């Protein structure tokens with residue numbers, strides 16, 4: 001099939017319409033909360049379909065370095081769970097797929113339309129060998145490493161991706177055909193004839209676990225993120241510190257130098273009405289303290305300063321973790337950072353209000369600045385419900401029917417939510433909510449199907 005013909009197919013919107021499939025529960029979002037919900041329901045004997053929009057499940061967790069406050073390896077915990085959900089006999093995965101429409105016909109009866117995007121790789125044949133990646137001449141920034149490293153136009157999402165199947169990124173493909181020639185399967189797994197598929201699902205209940213997205217640090221213009229190369233955000237630093245990190249070193253972007261005086265600025269895009277987000281993002285204090293401790297291990301001679309408004313170490317063992325950071329020599333400065341200036345050599349001048357010393361304006365020089373960006377809601381999912389309103393709060397987080405007594409049931413009966421889809425939170429709380437939503441789903445199905 002020539003390149004032109006598959007492109008024409010996409011252009012003219014040829015779509016494969018699949019027959020209806022029936023499941024007990026639809027879980028939307030394959031992060032740690034959705035994975036937990038799917039596993040708990042599958043283990044209880046419910047037939048589950050999990051829909052994930054990216055080419056692999058895993059959400060944010062598999063990208064992290066370690067987890068506060070226990071300093072466990074995040075991907076070592078996430079990866080077995082991802083494999084478990086993939087191999088579970090009661091769970092089907094619809095990966096690289098998006099829910100387009102949900103209609104409630106009655107209690108325990110939802111009809112759902114899911115669009116499965118073409119990977120342009122035949123999943124039944126691809127072995128994940130990576131030969132196509134090696135052959136492809138196009139390099140673009142890799143989303144997995146937040147642009148710190150590159151990937152090819154055909155790529156396996158990351159080493160421990162689930163499923164480990166290549167995907168072609170049409171936006172960057174130059175249609176040279178080298179991947180197809182390099183692919184060792186017979187016939188080659190690269191398949192440019194693929195078209196989008198529409199799945200029609202009939203499900204009894206739904207769990208929304210669509211997670212969060214990061215605050216866009218460019219909106220805080222005085223910090224010059226995206227303009228000054230040595231101003232990065234916390235996900236960049238978590239990638240630089242992760243066991244699966246891109247360069248096996250902490251290097252600053254402008255010149256590849258190992259930084260020796262790093263600053264953290266907390267609450268970037270959180271507790272800030274100027275960017276319409278009055279919420280505390282709950283995790284930024286702790287992930288910054290975690291990263292600062294990991295930096296002290298990786299760069300023992302480096303200075304690390306955290307500029308904060310308040311440190312919120314509210315969880316189990318968090319306060320001790322915070323005290324430990326101080327004992328390690330991490331400097332904590334109470335003060336809002338007003339602006340950052342860049343010197344010719346790429347170093348940065350941080351201007352801050354020194355609150356504990358009379359609130360005077362001070363400046364300090366650093367060679368790398370990390371912005372501890374906040375969490376914002378994924379708002380799209382509220383728009384897919386036809387004829388029913390999924391209530392969200394003023395910021396856009398899914399609003400439960402009762403914040404205290406019923407925190408995972410949404411305004412639509414039979415639709416539950418879990419994890420950061422409901423608001424900022426850490427991994428353990430996301431896992432707990434995944435389990436809670438699974439239990440509520442089971443109780444709901446039992447009630448509407450008359451199995452009390």
Ligand SMILES: Cc1cc2nc3c(=O)[nH]c(=O)nc-3n(C[C@H](O)[C@H](O)[C@H](O)COP(=O)(O)OP(=O)(O)OC[C@H]3O[C@@H](n4cnc5c(N)ncnc54)[C@H](O)[C@@H]3O)c2cc1C
Pocket residue numbers: 028029030031032033034051052053054057058059060061064066067068097098099209210211212214234235238283287290378380381418419420421425426427428430
């Ligand atoms: C820099 C940083 C460091 C962190 N460090 C820690 C730490 O050390 N310890 C800790 O406990 N927590 C940490 N966290 C928080 C942790 O990442 C979250 O608590 C956790 O990822 C929440 O899981 P989740 O499943 O709710 O959401 P996510 O991880 O966001 O997963 C949501 C999933 O849903 C998918 N999705 C979204 N929309 C759709 C859709 N419409 N259809 C289908 N799929 C969809 C997404 O692609 C994603 O896979 C950190 C966060 C950040 C940003």
Ligand code: SF4
Pocket residue numbers: 135136137138153154168169172173174175176177178179180
């Ligand atoms: S056809 Fe596209 S994906 Fe394949 S090698 Fe060429 S540029 Fe890469």
Ligand code: SF4
Pocket residue numbers: 121125126127128129130131132133165166182183184185188189190
């Ligand atoms: S598409 Fe072919 S070359 Fe690429 S990973 Fe799959 S089997 Fe290997």
